[in-house]
Amino acid sequence: MVQINPQLSLMQQFSQLLNFSFCEFTSSGQLITQVQRDMAVTLHPTQVVQRLPLFKSAQPQLFTVTHWQLLILCMPKLTEHHWNGFWLCFISLDAPSISHTAIDKDYVRKLATTIYLALYHKAATPKIHLTPKLDKLIADYSLRDLLLEELKTNEVTHYQEMNSIYEREKLLLAAITAGNLNRATSLGDQLLAIPEYIGMLSNDPLRRIKEFIIVTVVIVSRAANAGGVPAGESYFKGDKLIRKAEKSVDLKNYKDFTRQIIAYYTHLVQRYQRQQLPTTVYQVEQYLQQHIYQPLSVEQVAAALNCAPATLSHTIKQATGLSLKQFILQRKVVEGRYLLKFSNRPIQEIATMLNFADPSHFTRVFRHYTGTTPSKFRH
Numbered sequence: 344m345v346q347i348n349p350q351l352s353l354m355q356q357f358s359q360l361l362n363f364s365f366c367e368f369t370s371s372g373q374l375i376t377q378v379q380r381d382m383a384v385t386l387h388p389t390q391v392v393q394r395l396p397l398f399k400s401a402q403p404q405l406f407t408v409t410h411w412q413l414l415i416l417c418m419p420k421l422t423e424h425h426w427n428g429f430w431l432c433f434i435s436l437d438a439p440s441i442s443h444t445a446i447d448k449d450y451v452r453k454l455a456t457t458i459y460l461a462l463y464h465k466a467a468t469p470k471i472h473l474t475p476k477l478d479k480l481i482a483d484y485s486l487r488d489l490l491l492e493e494l495k496t497n498e499v500t501h502y503q504e505m506n507s508i509y510e511r512e513k514l515l516l517a518a519i520t521a522g523n524l525n526r527a528t529s530l531g532d533q534l535l536a537i538p539e540y541i542g543m544l545s546n547d548p549l550r551r552i553k554e555f556i557i558v559t560v561v562i563v564s565r566a567a568n569a570g571g572v573p574a575g576e577s578y579f580k581g582d583k584l585i586r587k588a589e590k591s592v593d594l595k596n597y598k599d600f601t602r603q604i605i606a607y608y609t610h611l612v613q614r615y616q617r618q619q620l621p622t623t624v625y626q627v628e629q630y631l632q633q634h635i636y637q638p639l640s641v642e643q644v645a646a647a648l649n650c651a652p653a654t655l656s657h658t659i660k661q662a663t664g665l666s667l668k669q670f671i672l673q674r675k676v677v678e679g680r681y682l683l684k685f686s687n688r689p690i691q692e693i694a695t696m697l698n699f700a701d702p703s704h705f706t707r708v709f710r711h712y713t714g715t716t717p718s719k720f721r722h
Contacts, residue, residue, distance in 0.1 A: 350420065350462055351376065354430055357458055365432040367420075368398075375428075386431075390480045398429045403455035403469040405448060408477050412436035414451050415477065418458060508540050510684055516566035517677075519605065522612040523632050526681070531605040533685075535598045552597045556588040559601055563608045570612035571619050577611075623648065623655065624662045631674045638698045639675075641667045676712040679705065683721045690717045 351367065358365050358378050367376040372392035391398075398404070398417050401424070406415040413435055420428035434451055452469045459467035511534055518526035534540045541555050564577040584604060592600050617625050626648050631639065644667065645652040656667035663670055675697045682693045694705035709717050 353461055354378075354418075354458075357461070358432070361454065363416075363432050363434045365430050367428070367430050369428045370426065371395075386480060391431075394477070394480060397475065398431070399426060400470065401426050403459050403467050405451050405455065405469055405471045406475050406477055407473055408481055413481070414448075415480075416451055416455055418455065418462070421463060508534065508537055512562075514681060514684070515605070516562065519563060519566040519609050519612060520570040521632075522570055522609060522616050522628070524606065524609045524613070525632070527605050527609045528602070531602055535601060548594060552594060553588055553592055556592055556597065556600060556604070557585050559604055560584050560588075563604055567608040567612050571615040572608070572611050573615075577608075580607075580611075621658060621662055623650065623658050627655070627659060627667070627670070631671065635674060635678050636696055636698075639671045641671070644671065672708050673712055675699075676709055679709060679717065680713070680720065683717055690721075693717070 416432040455469040515530040699705040
């Protein structure tokens with residue numbers, strides 16, 4: 344979970360008290376947090392990055408947007424007097440507390456001074472920029488009325504955490520497609536432990552949970568289709584699961600129900616893989632899933648399955664286009680990708696865990712199957 348620091352807590356309190364929306368950015372212009380109040384502003388991230396020099400100031404700055412009744416207050420994020428990011432606060436001139444006169448800027452200047460004093464316990468000298476070309480920064484502002492009701496929930500969205508959720512979700516779907524029950528179960532538990540994963544599909548908590556179940560069934564069924572489950576069967580069974588959820592899911596059992604959905608579709612993939620793949624190929628796949636952290640040679644896998652190494656490798660080649668050795672390495676790379684994304688283990692330790700000869704060997708194999716190096720993939 345992303346931890347809310349004291350400065351961010353203060354910003355949230357001010358935005359709620361004074362009714363303005365704001366976005367938090369890193370020093371490189373990456374969006375971290377967005378808090379929406381009574382106005383919807385969608386930013387172009389590339390435009391923020393392009394205008395980064397404009398926002399690099401240790402003092403508050405006030406900007407106007409030419410074509411909108413809107414002021415942008417830029418508040419610096421300081422750590423030990425060093426600039427390390429900024430907040431952009433969006434203050435609508437349509438708000439009842441602000442009239443359309445020159446006093447608008449004086450109001451926001453006082454607001455900036457007050458916030459700065461609360462954040463850093465020292466006085467500020469806000470800078471005023473009357474008409475910088477910030478128009479392109481604000482995109483789709485006409486969607487304000489459409490988005491207004493959704494954004495009145497005053498929810499805080501942590502974008503870094505949502506990126507992490509998306510990466511885990513992709514791996515979850517890949518695990519279901521591969522019929523890897525242990526990995527799918529583990530990733531499902533990780534996602535369910537993150538409150539933001541449920542989303543804001545409805546303001547009613549029970550309705551939100553049930554709609555989350557519907558979304559889960561839809562995306563998991565698509566992953567099962569990719570794993571070999573016929574679309575008709577996947578959709579039909581998904582419809583039954585959704586109807587069951589409408590009747591029986593509540594705020595206490597929805598996580599268990601979600602786990603059942605993940606396990607159900609993963610088992611379904613396993614059953615069809617067992618039917619569609621040559622028995623030997625399916626057995627190799629299952630063996631690699633269960634022994635991925637052990638030394639895996641062609642001879643060892645063949646011995647475990649009571650097959651001649653040459654025969655087994657030929658069977659795998661016909662079914663997958665890869666030799667058994669390549670098939671083993673590919674599966675190790677898949678596991679390596681998971682460890683790189685969701686563990687803090689050094690690359691050298693990951694290479695050792697997966698029984699590569701050394702980190703250089705792991706890097707060469709990883710680049711061959713992914714087109715990038717482990718260090719670049721991680722960052």
